[in-house]
Amino acid sequence: MQFPVIEDAPTIRRSIYNINKFKGIDLSSAPAKIDEARSPDAPNMISDLLGKLVKRTGFQLSKNYGGKINGRWEFVGHEVIHAGENLFLDGNIVCSGMKNEKSTAQIVGEKLYIFDGKNPIACDGEKAFPLSEEAYVPTVFISKEPSGGGTAYEDLNLLTGYFTDSFFISEENAEATEFQLSFAELDAAEIKAEVLDENGNWQEKKEGTDFSVDRATGSVTFGTAPGKSPVSGEDSVKITACKVVEGYSDRIAKCNRSIAYNSAATQNRIFIAGNPDFPNMDFWCQANNPFYFPDLDYMTVGEGKCEIIGYSIIEGQLATHIRPSFDGRSIILRNYRIDEDDRATFPIVGVMQGEEAIAPRSFVYMETEPLFVTERGVYAITPADIDGRKYTQNRSFYINKAIMGDSGLANAECAKFRQYYVISLGDKLYLLDTSQKSYQKGEPLSTFQYECYMWTGINANVLWEKDGVLYFGDKDGNVCYFETDESTATTYEDYSADGNKAIEAYWTFPDFDGNLFWRNKTIRTVGLQLAPFPQNKVVLERNINGIWEVLKEWTGKISYFAWNAISWSNFTWDGNPTYRTVTAKVKIKKFAKVGFRISCKDIDKSFGLYGFSVEYTENGRYKK
Numbered sequence: 001m002q003f004p005v006i007e008d009a010p011t012i013r014r015s016i017y018n019i020n021k022f023k024g025i026d027l028s029s030a031p032a033k034i035d036e037a038r039s040p041d042a043p044n045m046i047s048d049l050l051g052k053l054v055k056r057t058g059f060q061l062s063k064n065y066g067g068k069i070n071g072r073w074e075f076v077g078h079e080v081i082h083a084g085e086n087l088f089l090d091g092n093i094v095c096s097g098m099k100n101e102k103s104t105a106q107i108v109g110e111k112l113y114i115f116d117g118k119n120p121i122a123c124d125g126e127k128a129f130p131l132s133e134e135a136y137v138p139t140v141f142i143s144k145e146p147s148g149g150g151t152a153y154e155d156l157n158l159l160t161g162y163f164t165d166s167f168f169i170s171e172e173n174a175e176a177t178e179f180q181l182s183f184a185e186l187d188a189a190e191i192k193a194e195v196l197d198e199n200g201n202w203q204e205k206k207e208g209t210d211f212s213v214d215r216a217t218g219s220v221t222f223g224t225a226p227g228k229s230p231v232s233g234e235d236s237v238k239i240t241a242c243k244v245v246e247g248y249s250d251r252i253a254k255c256n257r258s259i260a261y262n263s264a265a266t267q268n269r270i271f272i273a274g275n276p277d278f279p280n281m282d283f284w285c286q287a288n289n290p291f292y293f294p295d296l297d298y299m300t301v302g303e304g305k306c307e308i309i310g311y312s313i314i315e316g317q318l319a320t321h322i323r324p325s326f327d328g329r330s331i332i333l334r335n336y337r338i339d340e341d342d343r344a345t346f347p348i349v350g351v352m353q354g355e356e357a358i359a360p361r362s363f364v365y366m367e368t369e370p371l372f373v374t375e376r377g378v379y380a381i382t383p384a385d386i387d388g389r390k391y392t393q394n395r396s397f398y399i400n401k402a403i404m405g406d407s408g409l410a411n412a413e414c415a416k417f418r419q420y421y422v423i424s425l426g427d428k429l430y431l432l433d434t435s436q437k438s439y440q441k442g443e444p445l446s447t448f449q450y451e452c453y454m455w456t457g458i459n460a461n462v463l464w465e466k467d468g469v470l471y472f473g474d475k476d477g478n479v480c481y482f483e484t485d486e487s488t489a490t491t492y493e494d495y496s497a498d499g500n501k502a503i504e505a506y507w508t509f510p511d512f513d514g515n516l517f518w519r520n521k522t523i524r525t526v527g528l529q530l531a532p533f534p535q536n537k538v539v540l541e542r543n544i545n546g547i548w549e550v551l552k553e554w555t556g557k558i559s560y561f562a563w564n565a566i567s568w569s570n571f572t573w574d575g576n577p578t579y580r581t582v583t584a585k586v587k588i589k590k591f592a593k594v595g596f597r598i599s600c601k602d603i604d605k606s607f608g609l610y611g612f613s614v615e616y617t618e619n620g621r622y623k624k
Contacts (some may be wrong), residue, residue: 024451044505054608069473095128117256135160136292146176155294161244167237184218189242196236263336264316273308323356354392397442415463424460506599531608543595552584
């Protein structure tokens with residue numbers, strides 16, 4: 001017996017689609033492959049302490065400094081800001097004539113040392129001044145005879161042309177009056193001489209009175225012979241002169257990338273790079289003395305046309321990031337050593353292969369690993385699971401497609417804010433949440449990815465965190481901060497010189513196509529679980545065939561009363577600050593797929609999404 005085939009039997013399936021755990025955005029996957037907990041489009045959203053979604057707070061003006069914000073630092077209770085061509089210390093100008101570009105700085109001792117690519121500056125908490133003004137004067141030779149020779153002692157200082165020669169006067173040279181310096185063709189700067197007296201004190205002698213100088217030959221002639229050293233075995237004449245070596249000072253002045261490092265346990269030596277004339281060369285100062293950059297303390301890293309992009313510290317070693325790399329070896333590892341001459345050196349002890357860093361201001365150490373920006377997104381240096389060796393791994397799969405196409409990626413500004421690695425690109429901030437790891441391998445060679453968020457309407461030139469608050473400086477000289485008091489209505493608006501602006505925030509769900517994508521779906525109820533705010537507003541929208549349509553709005557019903565956030569247009573006496581559950585009766589018939597969006601676009605209004613649910617039926621085959 002053959003049974004008849006009945007097509008499109010009227011089977012009705014009542015089902016529930018429910019999401020009560022949200023992650024971040026996914027701007028890289030195909031729409032059909034996006035996890036239901038992520039969003040393909042969700043500006044200005046972030047996770048709260050419970051891991052739920054909330055609208056970001058707004059930013060407000062702290063101060064305008066009258067010029068592009070190029071750098072900001074804090075040390076020993078002082079705030080230093082580089083704005084335009086000026087340096088501000090606790091709000092007051094202490095230095096002018098700086099390069100109007102982003103600068104970098106390091107703290108050694110109780111001073112801040114700033115490198116702007118034009119003229120390095122030191123700040124001591126009271127004033128700021130060029131490093132050259134207090135540059136250390138090295139004693140290049142000791143135990144010299146009046147006619148020359150001697151023992152090499154210290155290297156020339158790249159910051160200054162001044163040097164000192166120290167002479168020992170033996171009994172045989174007791175009548176000598178002419179003293180030959182280490183260099184000829186001296187500069188016109190005044191020459192200083194000191195002679196040790198019989199009491200062991202240094203007596204200063206004056207040029208033109210006590211001695212004359214032939215700058216062409218580099219010789220000094222005393223009117224009266226200084227005589228034999230009054231202290232046995234000790235040098236008794238010191239002469240300080242100046243000879244500027246062309247290009248020496250520019251080697252330091254043109255650098256604008258830096259890191260403090262000396263060994264695994266100390267960070268009292270500054271390494272600098274970024275000089276366009278020497279792109280693959282870096283220089284370092286004497287330990288605990290950034291006023292002394294010896295002319296032989298430098299290193300050429302990489303080959304050919306390599307450029308030093310920046311630095312990381314990896315297990316106590318100095319990691320120097322270069323590009324283009326040689327055979328993929330983009331990270332050069334160096335370590336502190338003392339050579340046979342008792343000189344501090346930093347030889348190469350290893351290399352790492354991986355993606356090349358491209359953004360000099362992207363190096364940030366997060367909770368467990370250093371992160372940096374490459375042409376393929378954000379990468380981390382992390383140990384391999386098998387052998388423990390260090391490799392680079394991608395951490396930004398969910399935003400890679402968006403940021404890889406940004407022409408300004410090499411100029412990305414990055415900072416640590418709480419658990420977030422924050423990237424500023426154009427008018428957007430991308431936030432990688434290092435507390436939320438996804439082990440779905442979007443990148444096959446990476447063990448996990450960080451969940452991501454995106455904020456818009458923020459033109460940050462420089463980013464920093466202070467006391468748990470995210471700050472940024474823009475190109476108009478504004479320093480702004482993001483509000484932290486979520487219970488105040490004005491928290492949810494962004495500063496603008498033309499009047500504060502609303503923050504457009506929404507969460508777009510991946511397209512919903514039911515249990516069987518080829519069946520007709522009908523939705524009759526949508527439920528939301530909403531976070532509590534004094535001034536709440538939520539709009540439920542749907543999208544069919546590319547057209548968005550508002551289904552429902554909620555305002556006062558989902559708000560609670562708070563004195564600091566009263567709005568008569570959205571007034572309520574309800575004092576319950578717990579989450580709200582609301583439903584909407586809708587009727588969306590015979591569709592294959594539908595998109596939903598929960599939004600809040602009004603000024604001073606907020607919302608948070610804790611849960612989303614749809615009740616639907618499936619009946620028959622979809623026919624268009």
